[in-house]
Amino acid sequence: MGFEKVTFTNSQGKQLAARLEMPTNQEAHSYAIFAHCFTCNKNFSAVRNISRALVSRGIAVLRFDFTGLGESEGEFEETNFSSNVSDLIEAAKFLEQNYKAPSLLVGHSLGGAAVIFAASQLDAVVAVTTIGAPSSPAHVQHLFKSNVDEINTMGKAKVNIGGRDFTIKKDFIDDIQSQPMKEVLKNMRKPYLVIHSPQDTIVGIENAKELYQYAHHPKSFISIDKADHLLMDNEDSTYVGNVIAGWAERYLDIPKRQSVKTTHQVxxxxxxxxxxxxxxxxxxxxxxxxxxxxxxxxxxxxxxxxxxxxxxxxxxxxxxxxxxxxxxxxxxxxxxxxxxxxxxxxxxxxxxxxxxxxxxxxxxxxxxxxxxxxxxxxxxxxxxxxxxxxxxxxxxxxxxx
The missing domain is CATH 3.30.300.20 (K homology (KH) domain)
Structure with missing residues (x-):
């Protein structure tokens, strides 16, 4: 597998750091974008494993750090759900202008919610997969539930998520609460794969049920039994990557290889x-x-x-x-x-x-x-x-x- 470190500019003029992984034994027949979970980054182990599984099947994958996270420019406290969706749109434009427009979007957790909104605005995207995604962006609010009053009163507050401190502004809460997931997903009308673990304690399995109900066919659901929300077990994330690759091949435009006909040994x-x-x-x-x-x-x-x-x-x-x-x-x-x-x-x-x-x-x-x-x-x-x-x-x- 080959890779290239690239950057692209978001709608605010900030440089976002990305990694484009390409197949090493063939030309990529399709391109995908992976959106990571809330406050995660492009180098998270589950993101790497899922991307590599897709790359092994001829799908190039762009994974990037959202604004203010990882190696990307910008301040996290100035971002919200809508800006994440905007970052995805700009990532798609980057691929279209420099390589090929993405036909597959994959998102984990809040990144899963973001790819649904982005896919509804990207004509080239023909298939969408979410992993452990909430049925409403507002679900992420439970991560800083004890700070909501302070945020509403003071306009912002410093919260601890996964052992790291982040500043959350009231604009962020207002934004996630205003996102009409049900309407967007009902209107998306693209092949959709829901992947979720029944043992997910961060985003409960009921979210997968609601997402599946909102969506139109063709839609599919895969249960990854015994997996945790972050897919910390490498076997779980690799399995998920292989499942996505196999499912997506039905919808991607994969050129059929015309092998030469011969009556000789070689x-x-x-x-x-x-x-x-x-x-x-x-x-x-x-x-x-x-x-x-x-x-x-x-x-x-x-x-x-x-x-x-x-x-x-x-x-x-x-x-x-x-x-x-x-x-x-x-x-x-x-x-x-x-x-x-x-x-x-x-x-x-x-x-x-x-x-x-x-x-x-x-x-x-x-x-x-x-x-x-x-x-x-x-x-x-x-x-x-x-x-x-x-x-x-x-x-x-x-x-x-």
Whole structure:
């Protein structure tokens, strides 16, 4: 997975810090924005895990710090729910102008409420997911319930949330109490996935029921049993990410890969951009590329990496076959291969440009094997078919069809 640190400007001219995570083995077919929970930030563990699960399925994810949080500019006390929604709108504009408009919005807790409001204003968004979200933005008020009177009287108060002090202004309370979640969600009319834990003690499960009832079909509900509100268990957040990715694929515009048809053992196709190549071998589809240093995208192994892989795989299989026939206790084989160009051993003139392809192979053998058995297995490694192919002269016959 590759990532890029980026910034974009919110409606107040403040720079918001973001992280754009991209698939490493393919072009992103879709873009998503993740909105974190109230007073959290883009680097929260659950946010990372969910984003990585989406990225692994070809969905690029932009996660950012709302105004006044994390690495973003601005003062938190000057923000409210409406400004969070505005930040999401600006994040979507940033993606559309520099990459591709987001088609999926994912929000956790109050961030979930925010993505519902943002999605209603973003035509490009085709699917929305909320995780542990309240059915009303005003629900967040319970986090500073004991300070509400002071806020209403003094206009603001310092409250402690999650062990950190934040200043909450009356404008914030007025704003969250005025948000018409039911009407917005009823009018959203986009595929919607509600994810919630029955054991959520911060945002009760009744919120998920209300959100589901407000929304129109197609809508789905997933219960993440035994999970806490913040998804502190990595297994829970990774599971959630995989569920979202699988659900969203039904609604995202994912180009169908047109694999080359062949009656031969292997076929390789390449377009007119870059070096990324598609390999069809029987029922298997592989990707080859060149490293970025060589002008490629590094979406897959290089051609020589595949040659080295063939040698390593053939060596391991040959040793496995031989040990099984001998009924030796070979539990595991690991073959390491490096490829390079070196001067031929019989070349007297080292200044000459005569070099040969050299494969350096190192083998790890695991099991209850004596020294004689290990020595014999090392000899057998040289007898693997690919080893013989690489070490003897071959013939390549080429024709146009």
């Amino acid at each position: 076929a390789v196709s390449i377009g007119n951009e870059g070096f990324t190549s598609e390999i069809v071998s029987g029922n298997h589809l592989l990707i080859a590329d060149e490293p970025k240093d060589f002008g490629g995208n590094d979406f897959g192994p290089s051609p020589y990496d595949y040659v080295s892989s063939g040698l390593g795989a053939c060596t391991a299989m040959t040793l496995r076959m031989y040990a099984s026939r001998k009924k030796w206790d070979l539990q595991k084989v690991i073959v390491h291969v490096d490829h390079g160009k070196e001067h031929a051993p019989d070349s007297e003139n080292t200044s000459a440009v005569k070099k040969i392809d050299t494969f350096k192979r190192k083998i790890e053998l695991y099991g209850d094997l004596n020294s004689e058995q290990r020595k014999r297995l090392l000899e057998i490694a040289d007898k693997c078919p690919v080893h013989k192919t690489l070490s003897t002269e071959s013939s390549i016959i080429t024709e146009l069809i």
